[in-house]
Amino acid sequence: MVKEISPTRDGHRVPSRDTGGDVQVISVFLISRFSLARHVLQSTLEGDPYIKVVATAETSRECALQLSAAGADVVIADGVELVGQELEPLAIGGRILPGVRVVVIAVQPDEEACLEAVRMGVSGYLAASVTPEELCRAVHSVQRGETVVSEHMTRALLTHLAHRSWPTKETVTLTRRERDVLGGLARGLTDKQIAAQLLVAPGTVRIHLRSVYRKLGFHNRAQAAVYAAANGLDGAPTGGGGGRTGAMALAGHRTSRRVPGA
Numbered sequence: 001m002v003k004e005i006s007p008t009r010d011g012h013r014v015p016s017r018d019t020g021g022d023v024q025v026i027s028v029f030l031i032s033r034f035s036l037a038r039h040v041l042q043s044t045l046e047g048d049p050y051i052k053v054v055a056t057a058e059t060s061r062e063c064a065l066q067l068s069a070a071g072a073d074v075v076i077a078d079g080v081e082l083v084g085q086e087l088e089p090l091a092i093g094g095r096i097l098p099g100v101r102v103v104v105i106a107v108q109p110d111e112e113a114c115l116e117a118v119r120m121g122v123s124g125y126l127a128a129s130v131t132p133e134e135l136c137r138a139v140h141s142v143q144r145g146e147t148v149v150s151e152h153m154t155r156a157l158l159t160h161l162a163h164r165s166w167p168t169k170e171t172v173t174l175t176r177r178e179r180d181v182l183g184g185l186a187r188g189l190t191d192k193q194i195a196a197q198l199l200v201a202p203g204t205v206r207i208h209l210r211s212v213y214r215k216l217g218f219h220n221r222a223q224a225a226v227y228a229a230a231n232g233l234d235g236a237p238t239g240g241g242g243g244r245t246g247a248m249a250l251a252g253h254r255t256s257r258r259v260p261g262a
Contacts, residue, residue, distance in 0.1 A: 026143050027054040029072035031063050037078055041135075045076075048136040064089040067100070074139055078105045079128075083116045095219070096121040101142045105130065114153045118222050124148040147222045172215055179233055181208040185221060186228035 028045055030053050032038045042053045055070035057063040060077060067075070067090075080086050083104065087096070096102055103124030104117055117125045123142035126135065127150040138148045174182070177198070184194035184205075191209075195202040209224070218224050227233075 024050075026051050026074060026139055027070070027072045028052065028139065029054065029063055029067060029070050029075045030056045030078070031058070031060055031075065032056070032078035033058050034079070041076070041078060044132045045136060045139065047132065048139075051136060051139055059089075060087055061089040073101065073143055074123075075100060075102045076105065076135075076139070077102060079107055080104045081107050083113050083120065083122070087117075087120060087122070091120060094120060103138055103142055103148070105135075109150060109153055111153065114149065118147070118149075118220065121219055125153065126150050127153070145221075147220055149222070174212065174215065175208075178208050178212050178215075181205055182212060182224060182228040183233045185209070185225045186233060188225075 028051060030038055030041055030045070032041060038056050042056065045051045045053055054072055055063075055066055057066060063075060063077075075090065077087065083106075084094075087102065087104070090097055090100060090102060101123040102121075103126065104122055105126050105128055106113060107128055109125065109127045114125045124138050124147070126138060126148065130138070130150070141148050177200075180198055181194055184197060189197070191202045191205045195205045198205070209221075212224060213219065216224070216227060218227070
């Protein structure tokens with residue numbers, strides 16, 4: 001949940017970019033083993049007037065104990081080496097807790113760890129070389145429901161997932177509209193862009209996506225986008241349209257790629 005925060009850390013209300021009123025500030029829970037790293041990351045994040053660090057902890061276990069009281073929108077876990085073990089306190093049955101958006105900053109990012117993070121439902125997987133601007137953009141992206149992955153991991157992740165034994169078009173029955181929505185997802189379109197292309201409401205797009213997730217057993221947009229690209233669903237929908245190819249399904253910023261949300 002994005003909540004309105006007033007006053008901000010400097011005792012003043014932050015004006016909205018659009019209306020001049022109070023802005024909706026994203027609250028962040030920061031996890032890092034090192035005090036200096038926590039201090040630097042907090043200063044970096046709060047350089048964006050629309051992000052506020054509301055709590056910090058040394059471990060994800062400490063975070064899990066404080067998370068409900070902190071009311072954070074996004075959790076950033078810095079210096080992660082073993083994804084499954086280090087994030088286990090924030091998960092149930094190997095899946096990140098519902099409603100919790102987690103961004104991992106990996107010490108040594110690799111394909112298998114990134115894949116494990118996606119399976120767990122992590123919203124972002126970034127390399128330690130991420131810039132301050134890219135980190136702040138990632139926070140905004142995951143708050144919108146997008147999945148952010150460091151650019152140099154994207155192609156390896158797509159290649160790995162594309163060769164997995166996904167359900168095929170022959171074994172799963174999708175409606176024409178579900179296939180069109182998946183195609184838009186694979187081309188990197190947001191829910192609103194897909195809705196405009198198909199001449200339907202964004203809420204209708206989300207209903208189709210939930211149906212697709214249920215039929216295919218998926219948990220997030222990254223899995224659905226890769227499935228669509230692997231099964232040739234990344235072309236234009238019936239009636240025209242265009243967009244990016246399946247290889248660009250995780251398209252985004254210079255150093256991080258994302259699956260857009262609404």
